Amino acid sequence: MAAGLVISAPASGVGKTTLTLALARAWRHRGLNVQCFKSGPDYIDPAFHAAATGRASVNVDSWAMDRGAISHLVSRGADADVVLAEGSMGLFDGVAAPGVSGTGATADIAEMLGWPVVLVIDPSGQAQTAAAIAAGLRDYRPGVRLAGVVLNRVASPRHEDLVRRALNDAGIAVFGALPRHAEISLPKRHLGLVQAEEQAEIGKLIDEAARFVAEHVDLDAVLRSAASWSPQPAANGLNVTPPGQRIALARDAAFSFVYPHMLEAWRGAGAEISTFSPLSDEAPDASADVCWLPGGYPELHAGKIAANARFRSGLRAFAETRPVHGECGGYMVLGTALTDADGVRHEMTGLLGLETSFAKRRMHLGYRLATLAAPMPGHRPSARLRGHEFHYSTILAQPDTPLAVVHDATGAVIAETGSQRGHATGTFFHLIAEDR
Structure with a gap:
């Protein structure tokens, strides 16, 4: 005991x-x-x-x-x-x-x-x-x-x-x-x-x-x-559906903010996860059926991400036929451009129209409840997703179709709706669980 x-x-x-x-x-x-x-x-x-x-x-x-x-x-x-x-x-x-x-x-x-x-x-x-x-x-x-x-x-x-x-x-x-x-x-x-x-x-x-x-x-x-x-028997576990059977997961110093319980739940449901490093100019596994870019610190590595042609072209090729999803920092990298804290604008992958800036920092922090208006990997339209948002980026443009209606913990609607274009989706919040 x-x-x-x-x-x-x-x-x-x-x-x-x-x-x-x-x-x-x-x-x-x-x-x-x-x-x-x-x-x-x-x-x-x-x-x-x-x-x-x-x-x-x-x-x-x-x-x-x-x-x-x-x-x-x-x-x-x-x-x-x-x-x-x-x-x-x-x-x-x-x-x-x-x-x-x-x-x-x-x-x-x-x-x-x-x-x-x-x-x-x-x-x-x-x-x-x-x-x-x-x-x-x-x-x-x-x-x-x-x-x-x-x-x-x-x-x-x-x-x-x-x-x-x-x-x-x-x-x-x-x-x-x-x-x-x-x-x-x-x-x-x-x-x-x-x-x-x-x-x-x-x-x-x-x-x-x-x-x-x-x-x-x-x-x-x-x-x-x-x-x-001693633990009490749980009637049910996590309500988590893997985004795919074979998941290509970005994983390095710029893409590391992913909740451990999510990865365990995906594996527990039978999914296979292969990791790749955008900072090392690696592309997602071509045999995967979905690509997931977690949050992290892309703003600290924006120049390198912009210069890594193999990663960018590989991700774009992947997204032509299969879903790609980004959370927070991953969402920013799926966008058109990211301006760093020094005011330097870096071209990102362009799968979404999102443009963000760290030149004028503004903290975004809190729980989020999102009702999906469109599907994202692992979740159907109308699904209610609970997550958390924490970043200092400012949205300069968010022109794509909104992915969800997003509320904060008080019930207020917020502007960070996420985006959807083709096979690419992204959110500013990190997913924790789906409502049953």
Whole structure:
């Protein structure tokens, strides 16, 4: 039987990912099998989890997934000794209107699974107030149980003592306190952490984080606070249809934002996936019956993509007879042109008329519910798709037939409708699940 915990915080940027990776690796060094999950739609953190544990991590999302799908996904932790779910944003942060089984908040997952929460608290610029924040989070929602806290970035022993005393007075366990330690800082860029596969030294960094956390945190006390857990049988799994039998998937530093559970679901339904690298000027497998371009960072590699003639001509030839779909960054590459942050315009593949620019950055962020007006690979017209959008590009032109009517989590119609032309389709949102 596994022991389950949720790692959360009052806000983003407090150190949830670092603590999750450090705990996972430290317990793995002790001979324990550790399984991680990511609460919410972050597509970067699961790769870090896999690097720390040696086991694939997936997202669980209460806005986009029903309880059966979540139960199905977490059941992979049945053979683990410890199961850690890393939260997103603050513990109770979600959208205003509930989705399939919740608002997307980490607290939904904690309550649904019955796992207690370890809070990461950064008391910078405070002392006793940190205890008030922790107590407020503990008492805000009765179904969510607080196991204790780990303090991060404490300024001095005196600072730690003040915060510890206040937390003890509030009846909140303190598992440890971490001084500032630059050696375990994870590098970031505009869409979050620099991807795990782009960091050659990621293993050493996680090892150092594990050593540092083991030195300052009572690992045994944290483990004792976990809830004994065994997965409940799921009546159904994910409602995911593969886009084809043989899928050519773009996969490299510019095309990497794809949810692990989607790939697993495609393979589980019998699909075969072959990968190719547009950055290495590779074309999709000519024997595939569909091509899928995930999101990523095409804006950082736009010049190279524009110059890679074999990739561009191969993709165009593929799209003459078979479906090609792009998500977010992949959608931009299917378009006519992309202007980078320096204002340089780069020609893209031209399968769609979309033109985007990063010269004037504007953040687009949030859940999306799309009702398809036309088919896209794996999904019929009128299908209701749930996904998440996060990018900084501005649409300069979107002239093709809209692919869908797209709403945000409040129900408001948004302009990012996606596009359809010939065999090519694209969306700004990343698909998470289809409504049953």
